[in-house]
Amino acid sequence: MQKISVIDLGSNSVKLVNFNVNPDNSYQAYQHEAVTVKLGEGITETGNLKEIPIRRTIDALKLFRDIINVQSIKHVLPVATSAVREAANRDDFLKQVHFETGFRFRVLSEEEEALYSHAGAIRALRLPSVLFFDIGGGSLELVSSDRFKIKKIISLPLGTLRLMQEFSDGSGAISEKNLAKMKSHIWDMIPSRKDMQLANDCVLVGVGGTLRSMAKYHQDITNYPLNKIHNYRLSAKSVHLISSKFALLKPEKITKISSISNGRAETIAAGSCVIDSLMNKLKFEQIVVSAQGLREGTLSLSLEYPKEFSVGRIEQEHIQNSIRYSYESDVIPQHMEDIVRFLISSNMITEQERLILAHSLRHISGSYMLQNITNFLSFGMDVDSKLDHRDQLVSVLSTIYSKKKKRLDKIFDRFDSILQQSDKKSIKKIASLILLSEVLGKSETRMKTKMLDNAISMKIYPVTSSFPNILFKDVCEKISDAFDIDISYSIIHNSKYSTSQTVQSL
The missing domain is CATH 3.30.420.40 (ATPase, nucleotide binding domain)
Structure with missing residues (x-):
């Protein structure tokens, strides 16, 4: 490292x-x-x-x-x-x-700044078609993409510091007259949906201190139960209300808001106005906040394309490939591929549940000692995941349920404003598969799965004779309970001279 x-x-x-x-x-x-x-x-x-x-x-x-x-x-x-x-x-x-x-x-050139920031943000989200923006002190970068292919890049002189210097008075406040002028100026500068070549299903994604501060403020006033900004969603209505409030306040009043730093208080009125205008003119009902951007994009591109990065030759193709490569984190471990493929084809789990399981196995399960539930929740939710907050919570709670079953209801109630009752079923299914992955992975065991007489039939091929039979049976019982289906399995031990088979039905 x-x-x-x-x-x-x-x-x-x-x-x-x-x-x-x-x-x-x-x-x-x-x-x-x-x-x-x-x-x-x-x-x-x-x-x-x-x-x-x-x-x-x-x-x-x-x-x-x-x-x-x-x-x-x-x-x-x-x-x-x-x-x-x-x-x-x-x-x-x-x-x-x-x-x-x-x-x-x-x-960085205008295009490099936009592309690096876009790469950092979209690598950390599961969104192939987006209008991405990065609002800084001097400029606003816009990048549109459709199925990962970059369509348009624009840099506009709509940075927060630049706008405040142009439209605020000596005290840092914006008069009603200048506010109207600033809004008109911003509106005229923002391109149309046609100009940006936006896909019909494109999602608005943003980065920058202004947007993060708005998200933190919104979480505070709504008593949001998670302290997490990445992949947080803000509605157009919420953005407009926040922008309208900040536009009326002087910086010294804004500094008293705990979620907004002193440095940000001086520019957030202009920045929130830009975001509000962007959503309004381009008709977006929601915005996704990314906690990653230019710095993460700079790092990832320097690691993946060191030669091109060193001479300033990062092209759009490199950006698109970098984002696609980041989706390798969605891969299920090899020892789980067969059963997961079977469960999806049999409509027993959804594709979204597969993604949650992949996230659990890659980022959470086995990577932290599950002793203190509060600490484990903080650890699990600290990952900047491609999953939204609801699915990431399901991932963390699935890991907790796999080890401490009785704690689920109490923890679930803490997040009832985010979770839905149907998530309990998903948690139980994913938890049982986490346990199965642990047994198969640690024992280096292969497995084949099929449907036989309305039951899941498994063939288990251990590498050694020390396969944990009792533990595996316990895991199968949990899978049977979670999926409400019968399970039968055969453990097939191969030796140099003979083959033995143990058959078990649950």
Whole structure:
């Protein structure tokens, strides 16, 4: 395992994320740092980055350098976006940054910024046709895709800091007159559905601090039972109500809202207005929030295409392939393929239940000691999953049920605003299959499944003579109960000289 740092230098803030990277190029973020530096402050008037924002930025980067050095992280990916990209004095700035901090920043083009962010977000979601947006301090990136194929890329000067500098007064508030002007300006800048070549079934997906803050605020006011932003859904009505409220508040009032940071309070009125206008003009009823974006996209593309990344030759095809590759996490372990295929073909489990099982086996089951239920719930829900919150809860509760059956009802009631009663049946089915996977996987056993006389008939082929017969029988009883069907099985032991068979019916 190696550690890699990604630094994202934007118009409003600079962010550091440290990742643990596994040999298979999968990764987990373990540290997030952000400093509001407002590097793009005043750039619209002069075309140059100003001295005070530059000094704030370099001071923040020195802090990041110390964090990286203390952890002995050797591989750092520093990228800069719109503020540096647009600055007339960017070369002087980049030289100064390198001299004082040692970081050599790569300035992303508008298209690169949009594509990298799109890759990071959509890799972490199960959505092949989307309109993706990333709203930052200086710009708004839009990427449309249909069945993973990228159709259109646009970058618009609708960043939150840029809009606040243009339309707010000296106190940071927006007057009613300027609010109307800003809304009209945003509306005129946003392209039509036809211009973006949107598929009929496309889903709106967004990233950025503004959207995350809106989602956190909405969770607070609705008493949402999960502390989780990734894959959270906001309705167009909720977005409009939140945007309308923030537009009327001065920054000092917004800072008193616990879910919104001081740095974000100064720009969220403009940012929420952009998101509201985007949903309204393009007629989206819901938005999906991604907690992953530019930083994760930068990392994943550098790992998958190191040569192309190093020379700035990442193409749309690379992005599309990267997103497709990420779906390998949906694969069921080989020892479970036969029975899962059988259960789907027999309509005993749905495709969605298969995906939940795959997630459970890959990310949750066996990866954490199930002793403290609260800690296990936090661990299981901490994964930024392609599953929505309901299905991810079903995945975690299935693992809990497989070990601590009596706790299900009490835990289920805690999340009754998300879960449905029908999910209990899914939990029991998935839990029984988790137990089966553990037995087959640990004993390296193959299995063949078919329907025989209205019962599930299994043929078990253990590799060794020490197959856990009693444990397997117990698991089969749980499967029989969960699926409400009879089960018979044959355990076939092969040796050099003979074959023995044990037949059992439940």
